[in-house]
Amino acid sequence: MKNYDAKPNLSDMSLDEIEGFIARLGKEKYRARQVMKWIYRAGATDFDEMTNLSKVFKEELEKLARIALPLIEEIQEARDGTKKVLFRLEDGCFIESVLIREKNHWTQCVSTQVGCAMGCRFCLTGRYGLERNLLPSEIVGQITALRFNTPEGENIKNIVMMGMGEPLANYQNVLKAIMIITSDAGAGFSKRKITVSTCGVTPMIRKLGEDVSINLAVSLNAPDEKRRSYLMPVNKKFPLKGLIAACREYPMPRRRRITFEYILMNGINDSEKDARTLAALLRGVHCKFNLIPFNEFPGSEFKRPPDKKIRAFHDVLVQEHYTTMTRPSKGDEISAACGQLSGRRGGRPLPNQPFCDSVDGKQSHGGDI
Numbered sequence: 001m002k003n004y005d006a007k008p009n010l011s012d013m014s015l016d017e018i019e020g021f022i023a024r025l026g027k028e029k030y031r032a033r034q035v036m037k038w039i040y041r042a043g044a045t046d047f048d049e050m051t052n053l054s055k056v057f058k059e060e061l062e063k064l065a066r067i068a069l070p071l072i073e074e075i076q077e078a079r080d081g082t083k084k085v086l087f088r089l090e091d092g093c094f095i096e097s098v099l100i101r102e103k104n105h106w107t108q109c110v111s112t113q114v115g116c117a118m119g120c121r122f123c124l125t126g127r128y129g130l131e132r133n134l135l136p137s138e139i140v141g142q143i144t145a146l147r148f149n150t151p152e153g154e155n156i157k158n159i160v161m162m163g164m165g166e167p168l169a170n171y172q173n174v175l176k177a178i179m180i181i182t183s184d185a186g187a188g189f190s191k192r193k194i195t196v197s198t199c200g201v202t203p204m205i206r207k208l209g210e211d212v213s214i215n216l217a218v219s220l221n222a223p224d225e226k227r228r229s230y231l232m233p234v235n236k237k238f239p240l241k242g243l244i245a246a247c248r249e250y251p252m253p254r255r256r257r258i259t260f261e262y263i264l265m266n267g268i269n270d271s272e273k274d275a276r277t278l279a280a281l282l283r284g285v286h287c288k289f290n291l292i293p294f295n296e297f298p299g300s301e302f303k304r305p306p307d308k309k310i311r312a313f314h315d316v317l318v319q320e321h322y323t324t325m326t327r328p329s330k331g332d333e334i335s336a337a338c339g340q341l342s343g344r345r346g347g348r349p350l351p352n353q354p355f356c357d358s359v360d361g362k363q364s365h366g367g368d369i
């Protein structure tokens with residue numbers, strides 16, 4: 001990555017790290033909390049705004065550190081109110097967040113990587129490969145940037161890590177981002193309001209459960225090993241059997257259930273028999289289902305099933321006593337729906353168009369297709 005500014009970015013630091021940084025300047029520990037509150041509670045990006053710090057201290061901070069967030073490049077709105085936000089990062093890469101309108105609040109779907117290396121066959125993000133991991137500042141910064149620069153901002157109540165990328169393949173930065181989002185000096189979200197969605201990196205699910213109490217969503221997408229390995233290469237390394245065992249043992253926050261996401265693809269995984277197999281597979285796991293009719297994109301290999309089949313699949317799971325939601329496709333026409341995020345300007349994916357405009361004019365590319 002380019003060294004665009006050698007000064008450390010305070011937005012990449014947890015409270016402990018800011019405390020350490022400030023202690024090295026010979027200042028009191030509580031100053032760290034003050035600085036952090038300015039960043040996450042007031043949206044400050046300039047030390048000058050921090051009115052409870054002395055002028056000398058602010059000048060010192062200015063010399064030795066910076067506060068950098070992703071820049072909002074474009075916001076598109078779909079007819080159903082869903083908004084897709086394109087961010088530009090300091091090195092010229094692009095990522096996307098999606099704002100989903102709920103009854104009385106907004107849910108923000110954030111990205112955790114530029115692209116994704118997991119190669120799921122049904123996912124546009126996966127098609128372009130991985131460009132790089134996001135830094136903690138770029139994960140939390142998607143939230144901070146919207147909070148202080150959009151009318152919806154103060155009404156964002158839920159965070160789902162379901163945008164571009166596989167959160168558990170960028171574990172350390174995602175964990176630090178969660179710590180900052182949930183710190184009372186940081187963004188102050190309750191852990192119950194944050195969900196990490198994974199394609200099933202089993203050892204990291206176990207680690208996440210040990211490190212933090214947070215909601216888990218798992219993208220299942222197939223009722224057996226063979227089809228799952230075909231659709232999601234990660235299953236060859238971490239098969240369904242072990243994945244479900246890890247889910248059984250995952251310590252969810254009290255009274256919460258694991259969400260299993262299941263994309264319905266016509267003729268692939270959408271029969272009533274598949275629904276019954278799925279129900280049997282997850283018997284005894286404290287969970288609920290989120291069915292997502294496949295969102296098509298140019299060149300996609302799969303099709304959305306007809307509504308009748310979607311309903312029949314849904315009904316089998318309900319008969320089997322699973323709480324089941326069939327998610328209406330949100331923001332489809334602006335490519336903001338699940339699996340349609342590509343970080344491209346204008347929202348329309350073009351083959352070989354890169355995730356990043358390199359700052360020195362040369363272009364890096366977003367993986368092979």
Ligand code: SAH
Binds near residue numbers: 123162166167263338
């Ligand atoms: N990498 C993580 C989170 C990002 S993907 C994961 O896989 O869970 C977010 C969700 O979008 C996943 O549940 C995935 O299965 C779903 N998805 C991907 N492509 C899709 C498509 N074309 N149509 C519908 N859902 C899709």
Ligand code: SF4
Binds near residue numbers: 117123124126164
């Ligand atoms: Fe990556 Fe998730 Fe897409 Fe799979 S579904 S390629 S893990 S973003």
